[in-house]
Amino acid sequence: MKTKILVTGGAGYIGSHTCKLLAEHGYEPITIDNLVNGHKWAVKWGELIRGDIQDAALLDTVFERHQPSAVIHFAGYIDARESLIQPIKFYQNNVSCTLSLLSAMHRHNCNQIIFSSSCAIYGIPDKVPITEDMAQKPISPYGRSKLMVEQMLQDSEYAYGIKHIILRYFNAAGADLSGDIGECHDPENHIIPLLLKTAMGINPYFKIFGTNYPTKDGTPVRDYIHVTDLAMAHLMALNDLLNNNQSQAFNVGSEQGHSVNELIEMVRKVTHANLTIKEGQPDPGDPPELLADATKIKKQLNWTPKFSDIETLVQSAWQWFVKCNQ
Numbered sequence: 122m123k124t125k126i127l128v129t130g131g132a133g134y135i136g137s138h139t140c141k142l143l144a145e146h147g148y149e150p151i152t153i154d155n156l157v158n159g160h161k162w163a164v165k166w167g168e169l170i171r172g173d174i175q176d177a178a179l180l181d182t183v184f185e186r187h188q189p190s191a192v193i194h195f196a197g198y199i200d201a202r203e204s205l206i207q208p209i210k211f212y213q214n215n216v217s218c219t220l221s222l223l224s225a226m227h228r229h230n231c232n233q234i235i236f237s238s239s240c241a242i243y244g245i246p247d248k249v250p251i252t253e254d255m256a257q258k259p260i261s262p263y264g265r266s267k268l269m270v271e272q273m274l275q276d277s278e279y280a281y282g283i284k285h286i287i288l289r290y291f292n293a294a295g296a297d298l299s300g301d302i303g304e305c306h307d308p309e310n311h312i313i314p315l316l317l318k319t320a321m322g323i324n325p326y327f328k329i330f331g332t333n334y335p336t337k338d339g340t341p342v343r344d345y346i347h348v349t350d351l352a353m354a355h356l357m358a359l360n361d362l363l364n365n366n367q368s369q370a371f372n373v374g375s376e377q378g379h380s381v382n383e384l385i386e387m388v389r390k391v392t393h394a395n396l397t398i399k400e401g402q403p404d405p406g407d408p409p410e411l412l413a414d415a416t417k418i419k420k421q422l423n424w425t426p427k428f429s430d431i432e433t434l435v436q437s438a439w440q441w442f443v444k445c446n447q
Contacts, residue, residue: 130196133160138348241261242271246411285369320392353427373424
């Protein structure tokens, strides 16, 4: 019998890629998703239960029926800019819903969880690359909601023995290399899909938010990690948690910084499209550079990104966008 893993938000971008890897490595993913941001078509590996993790009765039914060995928790809102405008929405969904999930895990003696956190917990770092022990001072309700959940996990371990592995993502990008699944947000706020939509003529122009940052070309620099590499980090974290039952927190990034201008040029190279670029005002408090130090996950889990070079990121995403718009 396959080991069952409950995947909250498994119909979403990173969740669906992780479910594919779980199934390929002998696990049985059970997805629970309210499909507010996820997609039914993305659940191709394992069962889809449509519902909300705020629903305690539903969670009781799911845990009783499937008795999962562990949970991988993706469900949550992700737009930091939106969180500044609608903070209650983010705290309700990201924090309160996670409390509901942890309560159900405790009731049903499910004591292992992988949590989808974010480099947003670090806020504007004092230096880069960012290590896991650096100060946690988020500047958005989104980042604060992720940090609150990390603290809830620590308290749940102390009180109930629920072990966790926290994965602090940098910028997920790209798409499944076989073209099975990919990124699809509405509204879209991620840079590579926005550039590709401009290349396809769906968007009339791409706006750069600031060109006078203290970076190599004046535009913000970010660490982009291919979604398949990120999914593999979840798989390896799950294996480690099931085997060693030790709580950990890891940065997950490529350790390579790419500027907005570099992404624009790579999109031009891959798509052979002319892109109309406009300049907007920088976002208040937007860090000039975010770059991961991923030494810890590489050393402890033997994880290495394989597909996170900038050309593979853009090429795989472009392959997906062309398929979706044929």
